[in-house]
Amino acid sequence: MADGAGLWVKVRALLPDSEEELSLELSGEVDGCIPPLLLRGRSLLYGAAPPCEAALRRLGDIIRDYAWEKLNAGPWRDVSKAWRQVYAYGCLFGALAEIVALRPLAPAVRLCDMGLLMGASVQDNILGRLVRLLQAQLPRTEQRSAAPRSAKRARIEPPPAPMIRPEDTVPHERCPSLEQFRDRYLIPQKPVVLEGVIDHWPCMKKWSVDYVRQVAGCRTVPVELGSRYTDEEWSQRLMTINDFINQYIVNENSAGYLAQHQLFDQIPELKEDIGIPDYCCLGEGEEDDITINAWFGPAGTVSPLHQDPQQNFLAQVFGRKYIRLYSPQDSENLYPHESQLLHNTSQVDVEDPDLTKFPNFRKAAFQSCILMPGQVLFIPVKYWHYIRSLDISFSVSFWWS
Numbered sequence: 001m002a003d004g005a006g007l008w009v010k011v012r013a014l015l016p017d018s019e020e021e022l023s024l025e026l027s028g029e030v031d032g033c034i035p036p037l038l039l040r041g042r043s044l045l046y047g048a049a050p051p052c053e054a055a056l057r058r059l060g061d062i063i064r065d066y067a068w069e070k071l072n073a074g075p076w077r078d079v080s081k082a083w084r085q086v087y088a089y090g091c092l093f094g095a096l097a098e099i100v101a102l103r104p105l106a107p108a109v110r111l112c113d114m115g116l117l118m119g120a121s122v123q124d125n126i127l128g129r130l131v132r133l134l135q136a137q138l139p140r141t142e143q144r145s146a147a148p149r150s151a152k153r154a155r156i157e158p159p160p161a162p163m164i165r166p167e168d169t170v171p172h173e174r175c176p177s178l179e180q181f182r183d184r185y186l187i188p189q190k191p192v193v194l195e196g197v198i199d200h201w202p203c204m205k206k207w208s209v210d211y212v213r214q215v216a217g218c219r220t221v222p223v224e225l226g227s228r229y230t231d232e233e234w235s236q237r238l239m240t241i242n243d244f245i246n247q248y249i250v251n252e253n254s255a256g257y258l259a260q261h262q263l264f265d266q267i268p269e270l271k272e273d274i275g276i277p278d279y280c281c282l283g284e285g286e287e288d289d290i291t292i293n294a295w296f297g298p299a300g301t302v303s304p305l306h307q308d309p310q311q312n313f314l315a316q317v318f319g320r321k322y323i324r325l326y327s328p329q330d331s332e333n334l335y336p337h338e339s340q341l342l343h344n345t346s347q348v349d350v351e352d353p354d355l356t357k358f359p360n361f362r363k364a365a366f367q368s369c370i371l372m373p374g375q376v377l378f379i380p381v382k383y384w385h386y387i388r389s390l391d392i393s394f395s396v397s398f399w400w401s
Helices: 004-012 034-045 053-071 081-100 106-118 126-137 140-144 178-186 209-216 241-250 278-282 328-333 359-363
Strands: 172-174 192-195 220-225 235-240 256-261 291-297 302-306 311-318 321-326 366-371 376-379 384-389 393-400
Touching: 004 081, 004 126, 034 053, 034 081, 053 081, 081 106, 081 126, 106 126, 106 220, 106 235, 178 192, 178 278, 178 376, 209 241, 220 241, 235 241, 241 256, 328 359, 328 384
Parallel strands: 172 192
Antiparallel strands: 192 376, 220 235, 220 256, 256 291, 291 393, 302 384, 311 376, 311 393, 321 366, 321 384
16 A cells, blocks of 8 residues: 555645635535535545544545435435435545545545445546546555455356357348448348457457456446346345455356446446447437446346347457347237336246247247357347356447437
8 A cells, every 4th residue: 555645645636726626516405414514524625634534534424324315215316416416525535534544445445436336426526536546556466356265266168059040140240331330230220240340449358357357356336146137036236346256257156247337437447448339420329428338247147138228239348148139029929027117128038938928929030149259239229139148258338329
C-alpha cells in the first residue's frame, strides 16, 4: 500500500480546490435532514488536513443507511436520481474515511464500487476516478487473491457441443459491408454470425480468466446464483471478482454468473480492450444510447429462452456458447410466462421440453449455432434466443435501436 500521506495528497487532488467549488446540488428533492449532512461532510473534507476519520466515517454510515432505505422502498425504476446521488456521497465519505485511517484499501474500493453500482454520478464521476487511483496502489498479489489450493484445477474437458443439422445452422458471413449487412440481415431481420469483425479488439489477445482477475479482481460486482433466473432458488449477491472466480469459475460444483452487467462503465480499463461494432451506426440512436453488457461465467450457465426489446450483437471473447434462435412469428408456440415480470421469457426448457405440457413447442422452427471466440451473433429485436455456455466463457453484448 502507498505511503498514507502521499496517497492522501493524490486523493485530495481529485477534489475541487475549494469548499465552494464542491457543489452539492442534487437533481431533485430529498428529505430536509440530508442537505445539512452533506454540508457537514464537505466541511470535514476542507477543514483539518487530513480530515477527522471518525467523524467522516460516522457521517458516511448515516447517509448511506438513510439513502439505502430510499433505494429499496419500491421498484428500482421509481428511485429518484437524487437519492442515488445521496447514496454516492455516503460512499464517497466512507471511502475517504478508510483512506484517512490508513487501513487496507479493499474496504474503500468496495465502497466506491457500491456507489458506482447503486448510486448516481457526482462530482464528475469522483468515485470512478477514486477507485482507479486506489486500485493502482494495490500490490499485484492482493489484486489476484489466489484460489484455495483445494480448488486449483478447473474442468479440463469441456462438455460435448450439441449436434446441429446443416439446415438449422445460422448463416455465417465474413466482414459484410454496412450496406450488405443492412440489406441482407438488418432490414429483413435475419440472424447471422459475423466473422472477422472483432479480430482487432485487444481483448481477443489479452483476455483470459487470469487477465480479468489481474485487472479487476478486487472490484465488487453483482453475481447471479443459480442455474437460470427463472428458477425459484435463483438469487443475486455482491462479491469481488476474485471471490467469484474462486467460488464459481475454479470450483465447478456450484452455479454463478456475472450476467447482464454494465461492467465496462464500472471498470474503464476493460472497456479500452473492446470496441463498438461498426454496424451499430445503422441504428437510429446515438452511440451513448448503446447498452454494453458483460457475460462472464463457467460452463453450463444458461440464459432461458427469451426475447429483448432491442437489436443485439453478442460478441464472443473466449469460450463457446450454444445458441438457439426462434422467430417472433413463433411466439405463441413458445409459451411466454403470463406474469408481467417474465412476459419476455418462455416457460419451455429448450433442451428438455415437456411436450405434454407445451405440445405446440414442437411446431416452432429454430436456427442454432456454436458461437466461437472472435465471432459476433446478430440477434434481431424480439428474436427469441436460448444460450448455454459450453466452456468458461466471456461475452459482450451490444443492445442498440
